Amino acid sequence: MPPWLSVTILVVLGAALLLGMAKGWRRLRRGPDAVPAPPAVPADDALGEARTGPLDATYVSTTRSGDWLDRVGSHGLGVRSAATVAVHEAGVVVRRRGAPDVFVPRAALRAVGTSGGMAGKVVGGEGLVVLTWVPSPDDDPRGLDTGLRLRHRQEADELRAATQTLIGSTPAAGGSKESS
Structure with missing residues (x-):
């Protein structure tokens, strides 16, 4: 040839x-399965007291809850990026570089746990922190899983503990999953 x-x-x-x-x-x-836009990040004074400082992380992706391969592409939620994450009284703020920021309001949080992988990243052990949240129960009651890879293990534990306290002090709407 x-x-x-x-x-x-x-x-x-x-x-x-x-x-x-x-x-x-x-x-x-x-697609027809597009999720509603996540809420905008409130002004700093509306976020309330910080429960964690900004922690360096990699935003891996957001998937449909329970299906770690069903990546959500709408609203930039499927874009992997460097980020910082902080837990405040009002919710969890993920400030991303090169992609839209993500705000998970306290009332939307359902669970926090760990995972060994998610669409776009597979790590050894349980290296990803996964936030399970529902942007709008009317549109998709299944919810979403947002995966974050923290730079340091102790920061991942700090993020999980601070998020769990938000979930634990939020009245459950329907039924809430326990953290894993």
């Missing part, structure tokens, strides 16, 4: 692959 033909075939295959990936991301963002 002549070299120019091999190169042409590889370029066509590469273009087809990129086109397919772009089509998949568009489907995730606009």
Whole structure:
């Protein structure tokens, strides 16, 4: 086979692959299963007392609750990015670099736990902190799981403990999952 033909075939295959990936991301963002937009991050004075300082983390992704491979692409929730996460009286704030920030209000939190993997990242052991929350019970009562990989193990434990205190002091709507 002549070299120019091999190169042409590889370029066509590469273009087809990129086109397919772009089509998949568009489907995730606009599909019938799109989730409602998460609430905007309130002003700093409306967040209340900080229960943790900003902790360095990697925002892995957000998936449908209970399905660690069903990544949510709408509203930038499927974009992996460097982040800082802090727990306040009003909820959990994830400030991301290069992607929209995520705010999980206290009333929306259902559980906090750990996982060894999530769409976009698999780690050894239980290295991801997973926040389970419901943006709007009317739209999707199943909820969402947001995965965070903290830089230090003790910070992951601190994040889990602070989030669990928010959940524990929030009246349960329906039934709440216990943290794992």
